[in-house]
Amino acid sequence: MANYLLNQSQQDYYNGDNFGGYQFTSLNDIINQFMIIYVGEDKIIPKARRVDVAFHAQRAMQELSFDTFKSCKSQEITVPPSLQMTLPQDYVNYQKISWVDSAGIKHLLYPTSKTSNPTNPFQNSDGGFNIVTLADLTHNSDSIILDKQYDNILVGMVVKGVGIPNNTRVKSISTSNSITTITLTTEVVTPALGPITDATITFEPVGGELISEPDFQISQYNASYVAGESYITFYDGSQIDIAAIGVEIGMLISSEDFLEGTTVVNIDNNVVYVSNVAESSSGSYDKSIVFTSTNSESDTWSNYKSNTPSENNNNDYDSDDDIYDLNIGQRYGLDPQHAQVNGSFYIDCNAGKIHFSSNISGKTVVLDYLSDGLGTDEEMKVHKFAEEAMYKWITHAVLSSKANTPEYVVTRFKKERFAAIRTAKLRLSNIKLEEITQILRGKSKQIKH
DSSP, rough: OOOOOOOOHHHHHHHHSOOTTEEEEHHHHHHHHHHHHHSSSSSBSSSOOOOHHHHHHHHHHHHHHHHHHHOOOOEEEEEEEEETEOOOTTTTTTEEEEEETTTTEEEEEEOSOOOOOOBBBBTTSSOOSSEEEEEOTTTOEEEEESSSSOOOOOOOEEEEEEOOTOOBEEEEEETTTTTEEESSSOOOOOOOSOEEEEEEOOOEEEEGOBBBOOOEEEEEEEOOOOTTTOOOEEEESOOOOOOGTTOOTOOOOEEEOTTOOOOOEEEETTEESSSSSSSSOOOSSHHHHHHHOOOOOOOOOHHHHHHHOOOGGGHHHHOOOTOOOOOOOSSSTOOOOGSSOEEEEEEEETTTEEEEEEGGGOOEEEEEOOOOOSSSSTTTEEEEHHHEEEHHHHHHHHHHTTTTTOOOHHHHHHHHHHHHHHHHHHTOOOOOOHHHHHHTTTTTTTOOO
């Protein structure tokens, strides 16, 4: 009796949802078939562990996904006012990024190499990277009053200055009437017993990192929390809507009773859930919590996204509109890479986001990208055109990693792997004679350089 590869009826196929799946073989089937056909007595690989074969199969899947397999992955979004798009979870590299018009036609966006989104550390007026303030000190007091409001001082920072003992840190922060008051972990020991005004005090982060420039900072009073719990409740006679006053998920929390680096993970009306538990309890709504936004953006990115590209601002830059009526002798020296009206983008690898020029705001953008093929079980499949390339890759990888394998055997399968990959690329290139013929019908047209 014949053993058919098709294991379902045509009726079941058309009633299902795995359309076109016959052209693929799962990675698990490739591993199983490799262990049966290539490994064993009197075979090219006498002995191999399945875990080793699975490792080399996944590596082959990754490498062939980059430049051999066809990538069918894409994502469509509407560009928000922030002009940013988060990279997909399984993103490795992009193939092309386009915006889509009302007819559904893609217009290619081009990368720009003339800008970026660098880190934006805090700098004081002297160009240094620490916070220098003036403060009023009182002998044997753990509280110092600064000369104005400072939004970038956080709990845990190292405090240095006259009368400040070594290894003193910021214990808590409060702001009232645009004046910041700092509570220290140790008491001030001034040379004179009386108060000292306008003393120079320096704040530095722990560990030598630079201070991030925050967007803004909010001090909220009437906080209560319990030791061992990871939430804070705010109440001043009625519930306080924390989100309404500007507190957002991801903000950094500065409080003496929470570990450094504690952030907001969720907000439910007057309750804020945080990433760490409280180390001690507060009284009945008598504590102050400082929320700091650390999502600062660089001046470079801020200027780029606020600028109107020249192709959309003819009055200021005397550039062409879609009629191109200024092309007579006035486009000499134009850089061709910028001679397009579609818009531009660049990828911030550290933040994992794509940044677009301002003329893309509100448009539908499609990202066609490459993955390594190992994101989910559904993705771990190989086109049958490249199945032989997978076997040759695994064979060469297993043999080359074994001790005492003759070099001529390794070299032989290295050549066979190369030939199989080349054949797979040709097959997957999907070249059709009729399509090439149609393209070549325009070969007599002049191409202007």
